[in-house]
Amino acid sequence: MTIRTFLFTISFACIISGCDLLDDNNPKPEIPGKIVFSKIENANGNAGTQIYKMNTDGSGLKKLTNFNKNSAFEPSWSPDGSKIVFTTSKKSSVHSSSIYLMNADGSNKRPMKINDNEIGLPYTGRHPVWSPDGSKIAFESGYSSIRVYDFEADSVTNVNNSWGAWDPAWSPDGSKLAFSTKAAYADSVRSGYYRDIYTIELESGRLTRITETGNAVEPKWSPDGRFIS
Numbered sequence: 001m002t003i004r005t006f007l008f009t010i011s012f013a014c015i016i017s018g019c020d021l022l023d024d025n026n027p028k029p030e031i032p033g034k035i036v037f038s039k040i041e042n043a044n045g046n047a048g049t050q051i052y053k054m055n056t057d058g059s060g061l062k063k064l065t066n067f068n069k070n071s072a073f074e075p076s077w078s079p080d081g082s083k084i085v086f087t088t089s090k091k092s093s094v095h096s097s098s099i100y101l102m103n104a105d106g107s108n109k110r111p112m113k114i115n116d117n118e119i120g121l122p123y124t125g126r127h128p129v130w131s132p133d134g135s136k137i138a139f140e141s142g143y144s145s146i147r148v149y150d151f152e153a154d155s156v157t158n159v160n161n162s163w164g165a166w167d168p169a170w171s172p173d174g175s176k177l178a179f180s181t182k183a184a185y186a187d188s189v190r191s192g193y194y195r196d197i198y199t200i201e202l203e204s205g206r207l208t209r210i211t212e213t214g215n216a217v218e219p220k221w222s223p224d225g226r227f228i229s
Helices: 005-015
Strands: 034-043 046-055 073-079 083-088 096-104 126-130 136-139 146-150 155-158 163-170 176-181 197-203 205-211
Touching: 046 073, 046 096, 046 205, 073 126, 083 126, 126 163, 146 163, 146 176
Parallel strands: none
Antiparallel strands: 034 046, 073 083, 083 096, 126 136, 136 146, 146 155, 163 176, 176 197, 197 205
16 A cells, blocks of 8 residues: 555545544644624513623633623624623613723623713713724714724724714724715715715824725725725
8 A cells, every 4th residue: 555545545534533633742723712792682571682702612601791671782802802892781971872891701891981071971882893902992982973992091082073984993903994984975865874985094084985885884804904895
């Protein structure tokens, strides 16, 4: 039997039986990381969502939030995996959702930022996402605009001002945000439904329109930052 035939025989047998060619000195590496997600629950007749985490193989399921009569959803890991930002239906400044933080184990739940202009209530918002370096969080405010919270400065700034914007997404290098907006249709009868994808350079404020279809939402960057889907 030739070496090629021998290797083919062993490989075919492993496909059939599921054996592992790696020995004890070279174990197969495990896939690191965890998944965080929101799950619909029905407690005491009140339907809502709470946040859970689990291992990538489905094991280790753990409930992280348990807000009575309030939901928690849209969780996002910090880049170092130590914290989670999420949206909750707990009352905020003007709308029915606000942005909260917690540690990865579910401890130390607190508002991302107190709105000094709204009698000490948390900032209203949805769809929070961490910047790649973990220093900022972009979110969709209750006024349908994109805002950015800076941890070091402990401040919130508007990314856009006069038109609705949703679905913020950081570029891999953290220099831009992509988002959906109805800016191009502000004076049109279609303004209530039509949206396109734009990007904004955070340092210069330069806007670039990416789509012109009128039905583009929820942008996602490719890992190298060259494409947006």
